Amino acid sequence: MDPITFSIIRHRLYRVIDEAVITLKHVSGSAITNEGHDLMVSLYRADGSLLMGGVGFLHHLTSAAEACKAIIRRFEGRIDEGDVFLTNCPYTAALHTSDVYLVAPIHYDGELVAWSACFVHVYDIGAMVPGGFSPDSRDIFTEGFSSPGLKLVSGGEMNTDVMDTILNMVRAPEMVALDLSSMIAANNVARERMVALVDKYGPQPVDQACQMLVDQSEQSLRERLRELPDGRWESRQYFDIEEETYRVLLAMTKKGDSLTFDFSGSSEQSKYGINCAYWAAWGGFFAPLFPLLCYDITWNDGVLRPISMIAPEGTIVNCTRPAPISLATVGAIQSVNNAACVCISKMLSASEKYAKEATAVWHGSHFAIFMFGQNQKNQEAIGIMTETFGGAGGGRSFADGVDVGGEIPNPIGRMANVETTESHFPVRYLFRRATGDSGGPGKYRGGTSLEYAIQQHDSPDGGIHYVVSGKGTKFSMSDGLGGGYPGAPCNFRWVHNNDAAEAGKNVNPFATSLDQMTGEQQSISWGVFPLMDRDVLYVRSDGGGGYGDPLMREPDKTARDVREGSVSKGVARSVYGVVLDAEGGVDAEASMRARDAIRAQRLGQEAAE
Amino acid sequence: MSTRISASLVVNEQGEIACMECGHALGPAGEPWKQAARLSQTPLQGAAGEPYSNAANVLLRRFFCPGCAALLDSETALAEDPFLNDIVHV
């Protein structure tokens, strides 16, 4: 095939996905999809293998391939033009029941030529608590509707009995119907555009180009791996749920042109729904692998071929049915993301050529808050506080982490405006801003995190409720790199009877920090809590990991951090060894003395042995 | 010619792991090197300002070069857990 045609077809495939994502967003009505970009659309080969990975949460790229393959097995001989299938079973392919996959075959002249697949986190799935994150569930049976595969659309006609059964089992069925419609629309657009592509170039050339694309990705990744040194790198993630502590352990071995991710030694599966299933762990390390190792390689099945995984059964990274799993995405999967980011970055750091691609961990812990209740328009409002997608960038070998800079597993993640959230939920923000001293110190500082506080406002029921499924309050999950410190942990506080929240009235002045709040503060991290009357919820997310030795940071950069409120004077002095003069400039002599003193202290430590 | 093996370490011509900054040797290549470093092991809680204050009983381990005091690596750990061990073949 001539390289120009090949290139055109490759770019057309990208555009097919782009257009399907736009469709998904235009039809969907929920903030988690529109504002948070908790979504994914990708294209698959006729056998269900990944052809062209799209944007959104990248751990879905491979899991949706397993969804296509599961549908192919289940519906063999009954897959027809215009069908759309649904699966959201985590023990089949999905990450958790809330992330519903809709996969659709693409036919040309009666022949199956490809699949399109997409997901959104649906408005509700009928779990114990609204929104799908179900901290009180102790098995999958209480985590809502779950299907290993069903035909939602048959030859272009909606199977209304199936659709109505799903909608009969969820809260806010009109919103869930919109979610499912948005995915049907996205699949329709993907199909139309793919058919147009095949029409223009012919089925055989398109098939050949697709095969070449997959082979090219495999070759490119294998070449890259051969350029990197052989070795074995370890990382360890702790996370806390209530009084329990869990570990995700990863040893990544690179030999020649292959890479193995070994999770042996990770904690046994939990009674809480933070477990993940096999394909979720598999997708979990591809989420950082695609952007860190394959930034210039098409994300498809070819990338998967040099990679293998060991995930012992019955552990937190490969749980056994019917273990609960509804919080997998903010639980074990995110720890897999982080652990893989560390190991891949350490491997990149060991190469002159690729060291600049390494990064400390970005946004190691989602701090997902799901709100539910009647809003000021007397509608049933369910949804996530999209700040959890705000994130914080990790430090790199050449630059600081981006403040509130997102996360690696979702390159298009973002958060809603304060006003958007206030228009959907009966809440008022007291403040929302970047958090000083939250970025992990380093030669290149980790990005700062967010802090915000909300209270109920104009609520017909006197307030609403929320689900907190926070990990990373007792441990830092955004590891540093090359000596850089980890980012600061998360923090959730329930402030009782805060004066500034009296009866939901607009009391001035607002508390503009946690210190100013008069009510009693209670640390929380897990379960369902009220935001009623004069309650305030304060949330602080985790900062990005730092890169390198903080004593190597240019003092002027730290002076700027202090001016901008990213670093306190105390930390500038004690961690960075930077002393400021009365005008806020660097006192060079005092700073040199401070750094010498810190170095002397370091050398005064015992040997590690 | 020394060969880079991490953000802070190289393997020198003698086949030893060494500090990238000052060249201080930390043992043979392919073997664990952290034992040869100076170790500071303190609660993460007090590591770097107020936002770290709610960290539990987790430690921040920092490994320093005995030659020039450069911070070579850091990790968080519960006291009973071993050092993370990275091996690079050169």
Ligand SMILES: [Zn+2]
């Ligand atoms: Zn040194």
